Amino acid sequence: MGDVDRKDDIREFLVSRRAKISPEQAGIPSYGELRRVPGLRREEVAQLARVSTDYYTRLERGSLRGVSDSVLEAVASALQLDAAERAHLMDLVRTANTSSRRAPRRPPEQRVRPGVLRLLDGLTGVAATVQNGRSDILAANLLGRALYGPVFTSAPPMGTDTPGRLPNQARYLFLDPGADGFYPDWRAIAASTVAMLRSEAGRNPHYRALTDLVGELATRSGLFAALWAGHDVRIHTTGTKRFHHPVAGDLSLQYETLDLPGDEGQTLFTFTAEPGSASENALAFLASWAASRLPKQPPPATPPVDPPSPACAPPRSREHATQERRDHPMTELKTNAEQKENLAEMKVWFITGAGRGMGTDIAKAALAAGHKVVATGRNPEKVAQAVGGGENLLAVKLDVTDATAAIAAAVDRFGRIDVLVNNAGNFYAGFFEEITPADFRTQIETTLFGPMSVTRAALPVMRAQSSGLVVTISSTAGIAGGEFLTAYAASKFGVEGWAESLAPEVAPFGIRTMLVEPGFFRTELLSPESTHYAESTIGDYAERTRQTVAAWRSMDGQQGGDPAKLADALIRLAELDEPPLRFAAGADAVEVFETGPRL
Structure with a gap:
């Protein structure tokens, strides 16, 4: 990513945040006047940050060399940025002030250490995965693989036209026709996933596998392109995620995340159910099913391959995606329509x-x-x-x-x-x-x-x-x-x-x-x-x-x-x-x- 692209990112991010704050939210009286722009004007942000309008205008245009932390904090406060947005702004400034001739920041490591794999296998009754910043599932315990079975099914197996591609949540969400049936809150999860990818792009602008993924999804999914243009960012911490699982049925699971300090860019996700709930019974059923059906040790994960011109790849048809799932080893993870047909x-x-x-x-x-x-x-x-x-x-x-x-x-x-x-x-x-x-x-x-x-x-x-x-x-x-x-x-x-x-x-x-x-x-x-x-x-x-x-x-x-x-x-x-x-x-x-x- 070049300097011009980085300046565009800074400008578009600050403009998008400015558009989200109304004068009333900022404590600025509007006196009923008609406004040509949504949200705050540049001069109003400058006033709130206590800098000159010209200085803030230069900041918004991406001229951030030499800007002090105190000024950035003032701008962040004026725009009422949350923790994820503040971190993203700091990442944009850091990379903008780094010479493009310097060695870019090393992309996150893709392989999971043996000690972490043993930790995953030791977690019983808990679905656990290790993911990177571009939403690849790098590793999972047995229950984690069963929980995210449709995502693993959607990933092309070894030996196809995209060899070694890891299961990727973003690609599944936006390109697989069964994703909206698997996630009852599909639209909200899709928006959250794009926001996390945007945050990762701010931290690692030279991460080629990530930029290729973004290019592919923006070309093949109109919704992804629209969400990406919104410049929203998010940090995954904790929450509740709902699944409509083809084997276990409906699940509502609490997730926790833990960044792995020794493995930059890798995050441990754990999913548990409320004790005594229907979801706890469903998760226990899924664990029993997985122990009987899935191999204890999956094939070793291969880091994502950078395929040639992924953005030019034609969108998969619904028939193509359905056939891929039928050819996958986890064929019992069926679509909702197939489930209902069988139940009849x-x-x-x-x-x-x-x-x-x-x-x-x-x-x-x-x-x-x-x-x-x-x-x-x-x-x-x-x-x-x-x-x-x-x-x-x-x-x-x-x-x-x-x-x-x-x-x-x-x-x-x-x-x-x-x-x-x-x-x-x-x-x-x-x-x-x-x-x-x-x-x-x-x-x-x-x-x-x-x-x-x-x-x-x-x-x-x-x-x-x-x-x-x-x-x-x-x-x-x-x-x-x-x-x-x-x-x-x-x-x-x-x-x-x-x-x-x-x-x-x-x-x-x-x-x-x-x-x-x-x-x-x-x-x-x-x-x-x-x-x-x-x-x-x-x-x-x-x-x-x-x-x-x-x-x-x-x-x-x-x-x-x-x-x-x-x-x-x-x-x-x-x-x-x-x-x-x-x-x-x-x-x-x-x-x-x-x-x-x-x-």
């Missing part, structure tokens, strides 16, 4: 173990969403009583060792099966030496061979209709075993391996699979009806058995997870074109996924 498709759900606990909640949630439900259990009357009646409900007796008759009844009533939920199960707890071989086999038969049996009966129906989703309720015990869990963990590890291997076998028929690994939810798994404790027969284990049984019995009904919320989450996940292979449900489950098995 009512499905037939076949749910095992629906007579109590989580199965009842899933059945109720599916019915509430307008789906048809086949709710199964050992006693159909009790199942119907637990779930509630209605023409969309069919309660069927089911023995998980032979599901043929129940599957036939479902097809006879509703004609198809779209979603199978393998939920029925029990829990044989105890130390390995004290669990009888018969109980160990019963655990495996019910928890592993049971879902296999029901799925075997349902797959011919799904293959015939070329679609279907097999949901199997697993456990974090299938990811990391633990004391007192030998039989249960063995069955769940088997479930994990079976379902993961089944997925590629049935995918060619349009059938998807999803494993759900809940943490501690308020289900009836620890109730006397579901949990069978091994008889204490070995003295060496006696005290540990007594303590463990007492602790688990005290937890029954007190677990932190809400099964109704999990049921709602499953309904939403079933609507995705590509549901995750695994879904970690609950903060404790996410932690197990992040730490992995104990070695």
